[in-house]
Amino acid sequence: MHDNVVDRSKDITILEILDRVLNKGVILSGDIVISVADIDLVYLGVKLLLSSVETMEQLKSDYAVAQDQHAY
Amino acid sequence: MLLHKINMLINNANMDKMIYSIVMSDQNLDDLNAVLACMKGISGSRLYRVSFGDISAVVSNINKADVAVNASNAIEFARVAESLVQQFSLLPMRFGSMIESIIVIKKLLEKNYNEILQNLQKVGNKAEFGLRVIVHSERINAECKAKARAKPTLETAKGKENSIYRDYLSTKLLEHRFEEFWLEYVDTVIKDITNRLALLNPIQRIKKKIKVPNIIDAAFLIEKNQTDKLIGIVEELQNRDNGSQYLLTGPWPPYNFVDITLK
Numbered sequence: 001m002h003d004n005v006v007d008r009s010k011d012i013t014i015l016e017i018l019d020r021v022l023n024k025g026v027i028l029s030g031d032i033v034i035s036v037a038d039i040d041l042v043y044l045g046v047k048l049l050l051s052s053v054e055t056m057e058q059l060k061s062d063y064a065v066a067q068d069q070h071a072y
Numbered sequence: 073m074l075l076h077k078i079n080m081l082i083n084n085a086n087m088d089k090m091i092y093s094i095v096m097s098d099q100n101l102d103d104l105n106a107v108l109a110c111m112k113g114i115s116g117s118r119l120y121r122v123s124f125g126d127i128s129a130v131v132s133n134i135n136k137a138d139v140a141v142n143a144s145n146a147i148e149f150a151r152v153a154e155s156l157v158q159q160f161s162l163l164p165m166r167f168g169s170m171i172e173s174i175i176v177i178k179k180l181l182e183k184n185y186n187e188i189l190q191n192l193q194k195v196g197n198k199a200e201f202g203l204r205v206i207v208h209s210e211r212i213n214a215e216c217k218a219k220a221r222a223k224p225t226l227e228t229a230k231g232k233e234n235s236i237y238r239d240y241l242s243t244k245l246l247e248h249r250f251e252e253f254w255l256e257y258v259d260t261v262i263k264d265i266t267n268r269l270a271l272l273n274p275i276q277r278i279k280k281k282i283k284v285p286n287i288i289d290a291a292f293l294i295e296k297n298q299t300d301k302l303i304g305i306v307e308e309l310q311n312r313d314n315g316s317q318y319l320l321t322g323p324w325p326p327y328n329f330v331d332i333t334l335k
Contacts, residue, residue, distance in 0.1 A: 014147065021327070022166070024164075024327035025164040026164065026332050029333050
């Protein structure tokens with residue numbers, strides 16, 4: 001029974017991981033940090049968020065279709 | 073053979089240090105060593121600890137030029153914290169930050185020791201869960217618009233004709249009411265969730281949005297032994313509200329509940 005709730009979240013797990021690992025957690029202050037590949041991680045984070053929303057939209061549509069199919 | 077070892081030591085010393093997590097290691101240094109020996113960092117790098125007092129930073133040597141900023145490396149990075157959190161209280165680090173030497177890491181741990189300990193105590197024996205609520209935004213939009221339109225509009229003063237200013241104000245008032253009804257709806261959903269979760273006594277972070285499908289992005293920090301109860305509550309919420317989706321993820325290391333910048 002519990003698996004139902006967890007299963008629904010499986011599809012977005014990778015995006016959730018990336019959202020956390022790129023945007024959250026302990027931060028090093030700028031003057032001691034060596035940024036990886038000199039890439040702006042904040043920008044990456046924003047892109048990620050956008051793709052997360054798209055995924056959510058897709059999930060929502062899939063869910064709506066599944067609900068409709070159930071109804072008939 | 074000896075020369076090879078010396079060369080390796082020099083190379084390692086010259087490499088950058090990726091920090092994955094800061095772990096409460098007070099009584100468990102042997103355990104931590106044993107766990108780290110079985111794990112790998114990014115690009116298969118060897119994990120080891122740099123300790124100060126009761127805390128240890130889990131690090132690996134890696135050249136920053138070899139670390140591509142991509143999903144695969146970020147997931148490898150996250151996997152280290154995910155594995156360690158099974159046995160240790162820890163603070164996960166944000167991906168993409170490296171330090172030049174072990175000496176600097178030790179200084180960092182020493183300088184921020186009390187703050188790190190406080191954060192570790194806050195998250196000790198707890199797990200983070202994420203909850204997103206996704207609604208049929210078009211339906212809620214339509215309902216909120218209907219409610220906004222049902223309220224009285226600006227009255228025209230006697231003897232005054234309609235004007236573009238009045239039309240402008242009416243439109244703005246309608247938009248304002250529309251947003252108010254959206255917020256009211258989102259707040260009702262949040263209240264429902266928080267009331268039901270209150271018995272778990274969670275620490276919570278809740279972001280709310282209006283006019284979009286993903287109206288709530290929340291994180292809850294609960295005692296690990298309350299996990300089944302949390303899942304049960306979310307399941308009840310989902311079963312009761314067929315029009316929405318409740319996406320629960322976790323358990324996660326406490327990414328959303330570390331309030332610390334290491335200086």
